[in-house]
Amino acid sequence: MGSRGAGHAAQFHVLAVDDSILERKLIERLLKISSFQVTAVDSGLKALQFLGLQDSTYQFHQEVEVNLIITDYCMPGMTGFDLLRKIKESTSLKDIPVVIMSSENVPSRINRCLEEGAEEFILKPVQLSDVNKLRPHLLRKRAEEQLSISNKRKTMKECNSEELTNSVCFATGGNPKGFLLCSRTGKASPHGVEVTEHAMRKMRRKKQLAQKKAWAPLEVSSDEEPLRQGEGDAQEVEQLL
Numbered sequence: 662m663g664s665r666g667a668g669h670a671a672q673f674h675v676l677a678v679d680d681s682i683l684e685r686k687l688i689e690r691l692l693k694i695s696s697f698q699v700t701a702v703d704s705g706l707k708a709l710q711f712l713g714l715q716d717s718t719y720q721f722h723q724e725v726e727v728n729l730i731i732t733d734y735c736m737p738g739m740t741g742f743d744l745l746r747k748i749k750e751s752t753s754l755k756d757i758p759v760v761i762m763s764s765e766n767v768p769s770r771i772n773r774c775l776e777e778g779a780e781e782f783i784l785k786p787v788q789l790s791d792v793n794k795l796r797p798h799l800l801r802k803r804a805e806e807q808l809s810i811s812n813k814r815k816t817m818k819e820c821n822s823e824e825l826t827n828s829v830c831f832a833t834g835g836n837p838k839g840f841l842l843c844s845r846t847g848k849a850s851p852h853g854v855e856v857t858e859h860a861m862r863k864m865r866r867k868k869q870l871a872q873k874k875a876w877a878p879l880e881v882s883s884d885e886e887p888l889r890q891g892e893g894d895a896q897e898v899e900q901l902l
Contacts (some may be wrong), residue, residue: 667874673799674698678708678732678744679762684785685766688731688762699728705739705747714751727757733769734763742774749778762787764815809885882895 675697682703689701702708706781709715713781729817730748734741741761749755761774771782780798783791 672696673728673796674700674726676708676711676727676730677701678703678705678730678736678741680704680733680736684762684787685818686732688787688792689711690729691787693867695792695796697792697795705732705736705741705744708744709739709747712748712751712754714747716756728802729758729760730794731760731762734761734774735765742770742777745774745777745779751805756802758795758802760798797848 675692677688677692677699679688680702680703685701685703689699692699700711702711706715730744732741741763741834744855745759745761748757748759755778758780759778760781762778762783762785763770766784767899774782781794783794869880
């Protein structure tokens, strides 16, 4: 079974996997000293169950996101290398950093794990200095996630702006001197009516009615001249907004 760190204020959540109870308790203690939240399990199978990649008869469920996995290499049933491959083959978990631990310094084994996608290969006994090496991987992963979210928001904003532009194009008749679109000020322009994104919903409701009318480009007139053709219609659009 596994044990959980109770500190909800911990910045990162680490899943620790080791079949040795002494090694497992040691890594769990070092991680908690470094302010990590920890879940510790004694096999690769239970790690997969916790991650949701394997059917489980245990009361495992991932209450919090796993930010990093640290696993022993030599374990019965499923080795740390096997666990690493399972995680990297998963489309939903492949981006989680994985660190391998081992008491044996075998270069070919180390290279194989690193080539398969492991972030670090740590020799036992694990020291506090080794645990401190984990944080840069976590910070880099979080920065990549934040950049991805920022890019998605930027794309959505651009799509919304394009949709807004298309929503008021019917009023211009293809004439850029008719109605001007502004998503920042919402103030009247000397050349026409500027429409804010806030007014987009009202424009949609009135679009069907407005499409039935022929709009002439709005012209600027002096106070002495009578309203030119299209000015009365432009004022009506302002009222609809």
